[in-house]
Structure formats: structure tokens, C-alpha cells
Amino acid sequence: MFGFGVTELVLILVxxxxxxxxxxxxxxxxxxxxxxxxxxxxxxxxxxxxxxPEKIEEGDEDKT
Numbered sequence: 001m002f003g004f005g006v007t008e009l010v011l012i013l014v015x016x017x018x019x020x021x022x023x024x025x026x027x028x029x030x031x032x033x034x035x036x037x038x039x040x041x042x043x044x045x046x047x048x049x050x051x052x053p054e055k056i057e058e059g060d061e062d063k064t
Contacts, residue, residue: 004012020028 016028017025
């Protein structure tokens with residue numbers, strides 16, 4: 001996993017706990033999880049925008 005060993009991951013976790021405190025960890029984890037979920041959703045293309053023009057019927061035309 002990105003070339004990190006167990007020791008490096010534990011060290012990073014300890015540093016994060018010192019900086020943010022144990023109380024903020026669930027909030028940070030939830031935000032990170034939502035970010036990863038949105039990134040995966042965006043890369044799979046589930047939320048593609050349909051840009052095909054709709055058929056305009058007679059009488060519904062805009063008078064611009």
C-alpha cells in the first residue's frame with residue numbers, strides 16, 4: 001500500500017492524534033470516507049450529466 005509499512009502507518013496515526021486530538025478523529029474519518037466515496041462515484045461515471053437537447057414541441061418554443 002503506497003510503500004508504507006506498519007511502523008510508518010502507526011507513526012502517521014500518532015502524529016494525527018497529537019495534532020487533531022482523539023475527539024476529532026471520527027469526524028476526520030467520516031469526511032475522508034465521504035471524499036473517497038465521492039471520488040469513486042465520479043470515476044465510475046454514475047453521475048454523468050445528460051447534455052442531449054430535448055425535443056421542442058410546437059407551441060413550447062421560447063420567444064427570445
